[in-house]
Amino acid sequence: DQQVKQNSPSLSVQEGRISILNCDYTNSMFDYFLWYKKYPAEGPTFLISISSIKDKNEDGRFTVFLNKSAKHLSLHIVPSQPGDSAVYFCAASAQGGSEKLVFGKGTKLTVNP
Amino acid sequence: DTAVSQTPKYLVTQMGNDKSIKCEQNLGHDTMYWYKQDSKKFLKIMFSYNNKELIINETVPNRFSPKSPDKAHLNLHINSLELGDSAVYFCASSQHTIGAVDTQYFGPGTRLTVL
Numbered sequence: 001d002q003q004v005k006q007n008s009p010s011l012s013v014q015e016g017r018i019s020i021l022n023c024d025y026t027n028s029m030f031d032y033f034l035w036y037k038k039y040p041a042e043g044p045t046f047l048i049s050i051s052s053i054k055d056k057n058e059d060g061r062f063t064v065f066l067n068k069s070a071k072h073l074s075l076h077i078v079p080s081q082p083g084d085s086a087v088y089f090c091a092a093s094a095q096g097g098s099e100k101l102v103f104g105k106g107t108k109l110t111v112n113p
Numbered sequence: 114d115t116a117v118s119q120t121p122k123y124l125v126t127q128m129g130n131d132k133s134i135k136c137e138q139n140l141g142h143d144t145m146y147w148y149k150q151d152s153k154k155f156l157k158i159m160f161s162y163n164n165k166e167l168i169i170n171e172t173v174p175n176r177f178s179p180k181s182p183d184k185a186h187l188n189l190h191i192n193s194l195e196l197g198d199s200a201v202y203f204c205a206s207s208q209h210t211i212g213a214v215d216t217q218y219f220g221p222g223t224r225l226t227v228l
Contacts, residue, residue: 034216100169
């Protein structure tokens with residue numbers, strides 16, 4: 001039962017262009033969403049998050065958009081850089097203060113020079 | 114300085130053996146976690162401890178036993194290893210803020226291979 005889905009296992013973009021990574025969720029109780037980035041042989045590192053009371057959160061080149069009615073969120077990276085090449089995990093949490101994160105399977109982003 | 118460290122990084126063992134994975138965090142966090150990333154790449158929570166007390170225990174076989182000697186350490190002991198236990202195990206830690214979702218900091222992972 002996949003509550004958090006990342007339907008694109010991989011994405012390839014050119015340096016300087018926009019990368020858009022998508023995530024869908026099924027559990028309407030989720031109210032906090034996070035993106036983690038993972039390099040090979042390392043643990044995931046936190047990138048950006050958004051609360052369900054917002055529809056957009058921006059941090060430098062990274063912006064996360066949340067569409068609650070569609071149960072969809074996306075991560076935009078612009079401009080994309082080769083160092084952004086990594087696996088990106090979408091994660092969600094229910095009831096605000098819960099420590100339990102539910103992760104998607106990840107999308108491998110490759111940014112070509 | 115490594116914030117969340119795990120040992121060993123790689124572990125290859127035979128079916129039926131008992132093994133332990135250690136985790137330490139130097140961030141002063143109250144909460145620590147164990148996650149399993151299986152061959153299908155899903156990252157799933159197994160356990161969570163807050164200040165040495167078990168607070169999350171997902172449906173994990175009782176062959177898996179976490180132990181937290183203090184709030185900076187959370188070890189994972191696995192008895193009678195099975196082929197299906199082969200995975201990458203990640204330790205993580207976070208602060209514990211009531212009513213908030215705190216950022217979790219992950220260790221580098223331990224790749225367990227059961228032959």
